[in-house]
Amino acid sequence: MTGAWFETLGSREAYRGFSTVRVDRVRTPDGAEVEREVVERPVAVGVVPITPEGRVLLLHQYRQPIGRLLIELPAGLMDVAGEEDPADTAQRELIEELGMRAGTLEPLTTFWNSAGWTDERTHLYLGRELQPADPPADFEASAEERHLEVVSLDLDDAVQAVRDGEITDAKTVIGLQLAHLRRRA
Numbered sequence: 001m002t003g004a005w006f007e008t009l010g011s012r013e014a015y016r017g018f019s020t021v022r023v024d025r026v027r028t029p030d031g032a033e034v035e036r037e038v039v040e041r042p043v044a045v046g047v048v049p050i051t052p053e054g055r056v057l058l059l060h061q062y063r064q065p066i067g068r069l070l071i072e073l074p075a076g077l078m079d080v081a082g083e084e085d086p087a088d089t090a091q092r093e094l095i096e097e098l099g100m101r102a103g104t105l106e107p108l109t110t111f112w113n114s115a116g117w118t119d120e121r122t123h124l125y126l127g128r129e130l131q132p133a134d135p136p137a138d139f140e141a142s143a144e145e146r147h148l149e150v151v152s153l154d155l156d157d158a159v160q161a162v163r164d165g166e167i168t169d170a171k172t173v174i175g176l177q178l179a180h181l182r183r184r185a
Contacts, residue, residue: 005029006026006027006028006029007026007027008024008025008026009025009026009027009033010024010025011023011024011025014037019039019040019041019118020039020040021037021038021039021040022037022038022040023035023036023037023038024036024037024038037117038117038118038119039117039118039119039120040118040119041077041113041118041119041120042077042078042079042120043077043078043086043089043120043121043122043123044075044076044077044078044113044120044121044122044123044171045075045076045077045078045086045087045089045090045093045122045123045124045125046073046074046075046090046122046123046124046125046171046172046175047073047074047075047090047093047094047102047105047124047125047126047127047175048073048108048124048125048126048127048175048176048178048179049073049074049094049098049100049102049127049130050126050127050128050130050155050179050183051130051152052128052129054154054155054156054183055152055153055154055155056152056153056154056155056158056176056179057074057098057100057130057150057151057152058071058072058073058074058150058151058152058153058158058167058172059071059072059073059074059097059098059148059149059150059151060148060149060150060151061144061147061148061149062144062147063144064144070168070169070172071151071161071166071167071169071172072169072171072172073124073169073171073172073175073176074093074094074097074098075093075122075171076089076092076093076096076097077089080092086123086125087105087125090102090105090123090125090127091105094127094130094133095133095134095135096135096139096145097145097148098130098150099132099133099134099135100130100131100132100133101130101131101132101133102125102127102128102129102130103128103129103130103131104127104128104129105125105126105127106125106126106128106182107123107124107125108124108125108126108174108175108178108179108182109123109124109174109178110122110123110124111124111174113170113171122171124171124174124175124178126175126178126179126182155176155179155180155183156180158176159176159177159180162176162177
């Protein structure tokens with residue numbers, strides 16, 4: 001199924017910064033013309049890092065849009081020159097945020113973050129066989145990354161925290177549920 005019955009008549013850039021906002025003029029199937037704001041974002045990745053003991057390593061991280069800390073998976077954007085494989089970005093993020101590398105990365109899913117307003121999509125992986133790894137010499141954590149706290153939870157407890165509304169970040173909710181299902185299968 002495609003959106004061929006909706007015709008994009010034109011686009012203009014409204015803002016460029018950490019994200020780009022464009023405004024599309026669209027003709028609907030009944031001939032009406034509407035404007036839609038679209039936030040353009042790089043592809044994102046997230047990893048559910050599981051220790052051999054069945055513990056998941058999460059991050060307690062501040063998020064400005066909601067003005068509070070969230071418990072999240074290690075994650076980031078494919079915004080480094082030369083990174084074309086989401087699995088490479090996943091490994092980089094694990095190293096930068098946890099100081100760990102996954103011996104194996106298993107794809108869990110890819111999803112659209114919020115298709116009503118952004119083109120951002122996220123690739124989720126299950127990371128196993130974790131081993132310590134040093135970040136590159138030129139890496140320096142900045143802003144929120146400088147203030148991360150690692151949280152280690154039993155995977156069952158993490159999934160219960162999702163059910164209890166304590167873990168509410170979308171990629172983390174999706175990743176934990178899928179990792180839990182994969183472990184049970």
